Structures are given as C-alpha cells and as structure tokens.
Amino acid sequence: MHYTLCDCVMDLIQNSIEAGSSHIQLNMNQSADSLEVSIRDDGCGMTDDELKRATDPFYTDGIKHKHRKVGLGLPFLIQTVTMTDGQFDIRSEKNKGTEIDIRFNLANIDTPPTGHIVSLLYQVLCFQGDYDLTAVRSLSKDGGELSYQVNRNEMLDVLGDLESAASLGLLRDFINSQEEDLLS
C-alpha cells in the first residue's frame, strides 16, 4: 500500500477544515517506536449517530446509498491502526468540535511508512480557507524531547500570503530548516 501515515493525517486535517474549524491544533510526537498524533478542532462536530456512521464502514441507515456521504477514510485508518497494535480514539460533540488521538505503532511491520513530515506540515498550512492551525512537531530521543511549532496566522503575517510561489518556497525552506534542526 502506498498510503503513508502523513497522508492519513492530511485527510483528517482536511476533514477539520471542511468542518468549518476556525482553529485546529495538530500535535505529532515521535519516538523510536511510536508516532502519536492528536488533532483538536472547533469545527461543526458530529452527533453520536454521525460519528458512528463516520467510523463504521457497515453502518446503514436503511436508505441504501441515497444518503451515504461518508467515505472509507476513517474506517480504513481505524482498521490499519488496530491491526498494527496502535490506538485510536475519537470524540466529537455537535457544534463544538472533534478530538482525535492516534498512536501509530512504528514497531509493527504492517504499519504503513511514516511519510514526509515537512510536506505534510507545509500542505496543511496551505489549504485555502479562513482557518488557523498550530502544528507542534516533537521528537523524543535519549530521554529528551525536542520540538518546533508552526502557526498558520503567524506564517501569513510574516509571508504576506500563502499562495505565491515565492511565499510557498520560503515556507518550505522554513519548515525544512526546523525539521533538519530537530533531526540533527
């Protein structure tokens, strides 16, 4: 399978943006054998029923296909995580927002590859729309923890826009330099 963990996270953030969130908090903490991801949004949220539908591939409301508007993304992610001894938790409240906590088990051979963190961060900052997003990326190693943070409004303020090739190039260089520093 070509899908990476970063692609999964990107899908989830896209959901948060589509849910009309004004602020999204993304935390990614990586250690030798796990990648913990948490996403908090203040978007439209889901009722218990909607949540059930979003996470269960076989849920049916009896009206075949007609009102089906849920893709397989979330059930597929949950299956991948649980099959590889990871953890997945989602809580949602209508009109309040959604919280997702995932622990990917990097030690399991069936866990998809992590993917490219810099591209992920770059991408989730550059969707069109009026949302703020804070991403905290951290790495635990040798008993210590290193991290950096990027905030969308701050980047908009510094760069002026997030759509001209000039700004996008600089944004990529910026995130790259943070990541290199973290890994060095």
Added chain:
Amino acid sequence: MSKMTLEELRKLREAKKQEAAQRDTEGKDTLVIVGMGTCGIAAGAKDVVDALLDELKKVGNENVIIRQAGCMGLCHVEPTVEVRSPGIPNTIYGNVDAEVARKIVRQHIVDGRLVNKHVYDKPAADIIEQ
C-alpha cells in the same frame, strides 16, 4: 541549512518582494492549481509541487499563484495541474511528474506554448500539435 528564525524569514520575504517589484508585474496573473486529492497525492502530486516551486525560482518568476485543490475527479490521469495564464486558454495537464512540471513552467508559463503531450482538457483540438 541552519534553523531559520521568524525574523530571518520575514527579511527573506521582504527581499523577494522588492526583487519582484523591480521586475514589475511579470507572471502576476498566472494561477496554477494542483490536484491534491487522495489519488493525486498517491500519484506523486507532492513532487509536482516541489518541482514547480523549484523551477519557478530558477526562472525567477515567483509571482505565480499556486493552489492545492482537492479531488478533481480525474484519478486516471493524476497528478493533474491546471494552468490559467493570460493569453492562453485554461489548460489541464494530466500524468504530470516532476519533469513535466518543470516543462510546464518553462514552456507554458514562461514561453506561452502548451506542453502538448500532457494536455488533458480544454484547448480545442486544433491548437494542440499531436
């Protein structure tokens, strides 16, 4: 690369703005849309964006607007790139990889010629050379 501070980033952006102002409005009205649906990404849309940014920098035309679109409904020809450039009909390119992306910059955006082999949609058949 050493860790960049926000101040450094701000300065770099200012410098670019001045550079662009001197070269006046070149490329300002060009809009490039990259399909970033699930299939686009699986097919390599990220490399395409990287190549576009890199090549635009090389040709010194960084005023171009780049947008990530979601699903364009064209899974079978992903990665897809739509280019809207003044004076040329809006064009959708399919099966774009990094190399084609560079061609799109040099040929389409800079020289105003279509990258014929990868045109997927829009311009009438008679202006595309087979």
